[in-house]
Every structure is written in C-alpha cells, then in structure tokens.
Amino acid sequence: MWINESVICAAYTYKWGIALPVWWVSGLSFQIALMAILGIVAKLRVPYAHTSLEFIRMRYGKYAHMIFILLNLVNNIFGCGSMILAGAQLVTGMTGMHVIAAYILIPAGGKSICSRQHRQILI
Structure with missing residues (x-):
C-alpha cells in the first residue's frame, strides 16, 4: 500500500467515519493474499x-x-x-x-x- 492510498483512506475516514477503513482493509486483504499465493507459485516455478x-x-x-x-x-x-x-x-x-x-x-x-x-x- 503506497502513501497516497494511506492518505486518501485517512482523509475519507475523517470525512465519512470508521466504516471506510473496514471496507478498505477487507478489499486490500484479498490483494495481499493473492500476491502471497503468486509469490509461492513463482518461487516453485x-x-x-x-x-x-x-x-x-x-x-x-x-x-x-x-x-x-x-x-x-x-x-x-x-x-x-x-x-x-x-x-x-x-x-x-x-x-x-x-x-x-x-x-x-x-x-x-x-x-x-x-x-x-x-x-x-x-x-
């Protein structure tokens, strides 16, 4: 996660409340898990x-x-x-x-x- 995504998340959390970071983390957790699986597959190949x-x-x-x-x-x-x-x-x-x-x-x-x-x- 790059700094601009963190800044946007913090700004929108201030604007709209605590629900936004919960949805943000749930969306990012899929990307993190996918990159871990891709890393394992790449290391095997x-x-x-x-x-x-x-x-x-x-x-x-x-x-x-x-x-x-x-x-x-x-x-x-x-x-x-x-x-x-x-x-x-x-x-x-x-x-x-x-x-x-x-x-x-x-x-x-x-x-x-x-x-x-x-x-x-x-x-």
Whole structure:
C-alpha cells in the first residue's frame, strides 16, 4: 500500500467515519493474499530467482526481460511521482507552504520543508 492510498483512506475516514477503513482493509486483504499465493507459485516455478525481473528472464527469455525492465521503470516513475504529489499535498495541508515549493523540496530532502519553528515543535 503506497502513501497516497494511506492518505486518501485517512482523509475519507475523517470525512465519512470508521466504516471506510473496514471496507478498505477487507478489499486490500484479498490483494495481499493473492500476491502471497503468486509469490509461492513463482518461487516453485523458478526456484533460483530473487526478483520479478530475474523470474521473467529465467522463465520467458531475454526479450521479455527487456520489456519488463522498461515497464518496471515506467511503473517506478509513476509510483514515485504519485508519492511525491501526495507528500506535497500533506506538507501543504500541515504547514501552509505553497504546493509548487513542496513539489520541488520533497525530493531535495525533508529538513528543507519545515521551518525552524515547526522543526522545534516536531522534536
């Protein structure tokens, strides 16, 4: 579960009450169980693979491996981008910082986001 899903769940829980996280967890439990079963099946079919890319290379060959490298890179770019956007919205909501400044400063590091006064309160 990525940070943006957690933030949305917390925001909607605040808005609509405790029933939402119960439904959220019941929906996620199926995904967690499915991924555990898929991991077991993958380990049985290719026992010496440690990552999904090794699994693809050993099972389907070099061409599929290159395609999955590209797909994994695209997925990581979109995933990191959505996490930065969610984090920037959180920083904007907590500190009142301009959203564009938060987008730029989050990849630079967390200490540059908080002012001295906020940092003393957090410590």
